[in-house]
Amino acid sequence: MTDRDLTQADTVRLAIEREIFGGQLAPGDALEEGRLASRFGVSRTPVREAITQLAQAGLITKRAHKRAVVAQLDPSTMLELFEALAELEGAAVFLSTSRMSEAEKGALKDIHEAAAENLGNGGDPNEYADLGFAFHQQIVRGCHNTALIDTTEWLALRVLPYRRFQVVAPGRLQRNQTDHDAIISAIFAGDAEAAREEIRRHTLEQGDALMRFIALNKTSHADFHPNGLIKEQPL
Amino acid sequence: MTDRDLTQADTVRLAIEREIFGGQLAPGDALEEGRLASRFGVSRTPVREAITQLAQAGLITKRAHKRAVVAQLDPSTMLELFEALAELEGAAVFLSTSRMSEAEKGALKDIHEAAAENLGNGGDPNEYADLGFAFHQQIVRGCHNTALIDTTEWLALRVLPYRRFQVVAPGRLQRNQTDHDAIISAIFAGDAEAAREEIRRHTLEQGDALMRFIALNKTSHADFHPNGLIKEQPL
DNA sequence: CCCTGATAAAGTGTGTACACTTTTTGCGGT
DNA sequence: ACCGCAAAAAGTGTACACACTTTATCAGGG
Numbered sequence: 001m002t003d004r005d006l007t008q009a010d011t012v013r014l015a016i017e018r019e020i021f022g023g024q025l026a027p028g029d030a031l032e033e034g035r036l037a038s039r040f041g042v043s044r045t046p047v048r049e050a051i052t053q054l055a056q057a058g059l060i061t062k063r064a065h066k067r068a069v070v071a072q073l074d075p076s077t078m079l080e081l082f083e084a085l086a087e088l089e090g091a092a093v094f095l096s097t098s099r100m101s102e103a104e105k106g107a108l109k110d111i112h113e114a115a116a117e118n119l120g121n122g123g124d125p126n127e128y129a130d131l132g133f134a135f136h137q138q139i140v141r142g143c144h145n146t147a148l149i150d151t152t153e154w155l156a157l158r159v160l161p162y163r164r165f166q167v168v169a170p171g172r173l174q175r176n177q178t179d180h181d182a183i184i185s186a187i188f189a190g191d192a193e194a195a196r197e198e199i200r201r202h203t204l205e206q207g208d209a210l211m212r213f214i215a216l217n218k219t220s221h222a223d224f225h226p227n228g229l230i231k232e233q234p235l
Numbered sequence: 236m237t238d239r240d241l242t243q244a245d246t247v248r249l250a251i252e253r254e255i256f257g258g259q260l261a262p263g264d265a266l267e268e269g270r271l272a273s274r275f276g277v278s279r280t281p282v283r284e285a286i287t288q289l290a291q292a293g294l295i296t297k298r299a300h301k302r303a304v305v306a307q308l309d310p311s312t313m314l315e316l317f318e319a320l321a322e323l324e325g326a327a328v329f330l331s332t333s334r335m336s337e338a339e340k341g342a343l344k345d346i347h348e349a350a351a352e353n354l355g356n357g358g359d360p361n362e363y364a365d366l367g368f369a370f371h372q373q374i375v376r377g378c379h380n381t382a383l384i385d386t387t388e389w390l391a392l393r394v395l396p397y398r399r400f401q402v403v404a405p406g407r408l409q410r411n412q413t414d415h416d417a418i419i420s421a422i423f424a425g426d427a428e429a430a431r432e433e434i435r436r437h438t439l440e441q442g443d444a445l446m447r448f449i450a451l452n453k454t455s456h457a458d459f460h461p462n463g464l465i466k467e468q469p470l
Numbered sequence: 471c472c473c474t475g476a477t478a479a480a481g482t483g484t485g486t487a488c489a490c491t492t493t494t495t496g497c498g499g500t
Numbered sequence: 501a502c503c504g505c506a507a508a509a510a511g512t513g514t515a516c517a518c519a520c521t522t523t524a525t526c527a528g529g530g
Contacts, residue, residue: 005298005299005300006299007299007482007483007484008483008484009483009484010299032510032511033511033512034510034511034512042484042485043484043485043486044484044485044486044512045483045484045485045486046483046484046485048284048512048513049283049284049287049483049484052284052287052288052291053287053288053291056287056288056291056292057291063240064240064241064242064245064491064512064513065240065490065491065492065511065512065513066491066492066511066512067492067493067511067512077381077382080380080381080382080383081382083330083380083382083383084380084382084383084386085382087323087326087327087329087330087383088322088323088326088386090326091322091323091325091326092322094322095318095322145315145318145319146312146315147312147315147316147318147319147320147390148315148318148319148322151319151323151386151390155382155386242512242513242514243513243514244513244514267480267481268481268482269480269481269482277514277515278514278515278516279482279514279515279516280513280514280515280516281513281514281515283482283483284513284514299482299483299521300481300482300483300520300521300522301481301482301521301522302481302482302522302523
């Protein structure tokens with residue numbers, strides 16, 4: 001049992017997921033079953049199963065007899081996703097404020113302070129992005145409701161590639177940190193309603209900022225590389 | 236093109252879905268690929284694909300090399316689902332209050348009044364349940380955010396079979412109608428925050444009531460028939 | 471009688487073949 | 501050149517076969 005009961009379909013699915021989140025597979029790219037099969041050294045059957053799962057998760061789109069393609073996020077859909085995520089994170093933090101244990105609050109504070117330090121020392125922006133993701137995750141998980149956590153994280157994953165863009169947008173990191181300050185203050189003050197409003201505004205603002213950034217750079221979202229860098233079009 | 240591009244896997248998936256929502260397949264029931272294949276007159280391949288999709292949707296659970304079973308909702312999971320749904324519906328109505336068109340508000344009022352009439356005339360409780368579902372759906376869709384709507388309805392679908400139980404719980408229908416009154420008032424008054432609170436309380440209460448009902452009747456959720464009736468155990 | 475373990479039965483995971491659909495290619499007419 | 505259209509190529513959907521895993525069956529020892 002060397003492979004921990006991971007079926008080949010699982011392996012393929014995880015690999016494709018990584019390539020999408022990592023940016024090797026960009027939105028709009030076509031996934032052809034035969035190629036993937038030979039690339040991963042398996043038959044088309046497990047590849048097909050992986051694709052089915054990914055389609056169900058919304059990471060790729062699929063129609064009968066048509067090639068599967070990595071999900072294309074047009075601007076309005078992306079805004080909707082950010083808005084929905086803002087509401088979900090708001091709902092989660094509303095519960096988390098009264099439910100997080102002292103240990104969980106401490107871990108949250110640690111993450112926040114590590115991010116502050118990274119920002120002050122001019123550390124690696126990608127590392128800062130990871131800390132930002134961890135910050136949101138820690139808050140969401142604090143609500144102790146698996147259904148809500150899963151739903152929220154599922155949405156968060158979908159916008160993750162786009163959320164990271166902040167690392168290249170001027171002034172965005174500083175603003176991000178300020179927002180996090182306000183959120184963490186509300187949580188420690190036990191003001192659930194304020195925490196909800198802060199995180200809602202914060203996540204909505206991220207979406208808006210991304211839209212402005214894309215519009216300003218006259219670059220379609222298709223040219224926007226999920227890693228947070230623009231594809232073959234240096235600033 | 237008589238079958239509207241429905242692949243056989245789609246057909247099988249829809250059939251299984253109907254059987255789950257309809258109650259022919261109860262939570263805990265095992266789905267065996269071979270049987271289903273011969274029952275639907277197809278090979279195991281499309282059945283397998285349907286099962287993969289249903290598993291991804293959370294309607295059934297599946298582990299490597301193990302039979303797929305209709306998702307079992309233990310009490311704590313069910314409470315979590317209701318809580319998460321309460322939050323999502325709250326988020327949706329918060330947006331809907333300012334976004335619903337007059338036509339949409341009118342349709343909502345129509346549904347509400349039809350429900351009131353049904354209740355007053357001692358109409359078919361199942362019809363009342365349908366109206367209740369439509370009421371929630373109309374509100375959620377009023378937020379005009381596809382991502383949020385899809386997410387909420389997906390959760391709502393999962394608890395739908397349990398939500399219907401109200402039709403057999405004494406006094407529950409009347410209470411339900413009163414709650415809806417309060418919600419619709421808040422919406423028409425344009426008080427988004429109040430609407431959110433009302434629907435949150437309402438949906439949470441539905442979950443609690445279901446739990447009490449199950450506990451009182453000393454019947455495990457496994458014996459609880461999704462159609463809203465207890466299986467071979469008359470009251 | 472109840473374990474325990476071996477063995478058989480049942481069931482899932484994947485490779486492969488092929489029918490059917492979509493997309494591409496290429497050719498003749500305008 | 502530009503269309504339309506037919507034929508080929510590419511690709512998806514499904515059936516089927518078989519290896520491997522899990523579950524059920526059963527015989528013998530405590």
